[in-house]
Amino acid sequence: MTVTLPSPDAPLKIGTRGSPLALAQAHETRARLMAAFDLPQDAFRIVVIKVTGDAIQDRPLKEIGGKGLFTREIEEDLIAGRIDIAVHSMKDMPTLQPEGLILDTYLPREDVRDAFVAPVLSALDQLEQGAVVGTSSLRRRAQLLHRRPDLNVVEFRGNVQTRLRKLAEGVADCTFLAAAGLNRLGMENVPATPISPDDMLPAVAQGAIGIERRIADANTAEMLMAVHDIHTGQRLAAERAFLLRLDGSCETPIAGLAQLDGDTLHLRGEVLRPDGSQSISGDRTGTISDAADMGFDLADELLGRAGDGFFDWHARAK
Numbered sequence: 001m002t003v004t005l006p007s008p009d010a011p012l013k014i015g016t017r018g019s020p021l022a023l024a025q026a027h028e029t030r031a032r033l034m035a036a037f038d039l040p041q042d043a044f045r046i047v048v049i050k051v052t053g054d055a056i057q058d059r060p061l062k063e064i065g066g067k068g069l070f071t072r073e074i075e076e077d078l079i080a081g082r083i084d085i086a087v088h089s090m091k092d093m094p095t096l097q098p099e100g101l102i103l104d105t106y107l108p109r110e111d112v113r114d115a116f117v118a119p120v121l122s123a124l125d126q127l128e129q130g131a132v133v134g135t136s137s138l139r140r141r142a143q144l145l146h147r148r149p150d151l152n153v154v155e156f157r158g159n160v161q162t163r164l165r166k167l168a169e170g171v172a173d174c175t176f177l178a179a180a181g182l183n184r185l186g187m188e189n190v191p192a193t194p195i196s197p198d199d200m201l202p203a204v205a206q207g208a209i210g211i212e213r214r215i216a217d218a219n220t221a222e223m224l225m226a227v228h229d230i231h232t233g234q235r236l237a238a239e240r241a242f243l244l245r246l247d248g249s250c251e252t253p254i255a256g257l258a259q260l261d262g263d264t265l266h267l268r269g270e271v272l273r274p275d276g277s278q279s280i281s282g283d284r285t286g287t288i289s290d291a292a293d294m295g296f297d298l299a300d301e302l303l304g305r306a307g308d309g310f311f312d313w314h315a316r317a318k
């Protein structure tokens with residue numbers, strides 16, 4: 001099949017949220033497509049789409065509830081043809097997409113680690129007894145409380161810039177941000193120390209950008225193959241299968257990371273109680289062709305070890 005390339009007269013419309021990080025990811029996608037096909041910048045149009053999750057800033061996400069708070073409007077525009085592709089942070093994406101859409105193109109993954117961000121301190125163990133940690137991530141909250149039950153975790157919503165401002169205002173002693181986000185925003189000046197995945201296992205798909213499209217749009221599928229990163233795809237296949245089997249929603253503290261060593265895939269996963277009182281983790285090693293099965297298998301093991309009742313808060317929250 002020959003690809004019909006976009007042009008300034010018929011640009012490819014790239015849908016994205018309007019946060020600085022989302023825009024940086026859309027710009028990276030455009031730059032990679034421009035390079036792959038030797039296209040000018042105006043062969044693309046970046047379309048900023050307002051989503052519910054960004055509009056409501058004063059309430060915790062779990063109170064607003066509902067799935068797809070950051071994606072629904074974008075996916076509606078994609079289905080309706082108002083945009084041709086949508087660019088997402090893969091870690092914010094549900095494991096299943098709406099009918100007619102597919103999310104199987106991934107750009108090369110950035111740093112997967114979480115970073116410890118504090119004006120003065122450089123590591124978690126330097127925090128005083130009872131120190132205040134700002135985060136809106138259930139996973140980070142549970143992982144921190146598991147290690148340091150004395151910490152005082154407070155809700156910290158908003159985009160990266162908002163959280164850094166709150167930190168500067170002294171609302172919390174420290175916060176945690178994905179290193180990938182800081183790198184993509186070029187924020188080298190932020191006092192951030194990356195944490196080894198051995199100490200804090202990242203969210204499934206952290207650091208990966210995904211590009212969603214209409215299944216029926218064969219031309220776009222062909223184009224996107226030129227920017228897809230196979231290794232990221234193999235790692236996310238394992239991680240997202242793990243998440244799918246656990247029925248991961250935004251209400252469940254889950255962590256997962258797959259790493260490649262040649263053709264060998266190593267997957268680690270963790271589930272926690274939201275209050276940090278229990279953490280259950282495990283790992284699998286296999287070949288890349290078994291990626292999804294490794295994810296399902298590890299999830300089954302952790303579910304079995306967790307036993308009845310472990311996920312009860314999840315049922316209650318629904």
Ligand SMILES: NCc1[nH]cc(CCC(=O)O)c1CC(=O)O
Pocket residue numbers: 089090091092176177178180181205206207208209
């Ligand atoms: N939930 C917000 C979100 N979604 C993706 C990233 C960072 C970039 C990435 O992981 O790809 C962030 C911010 C953060 O966790 O600090």
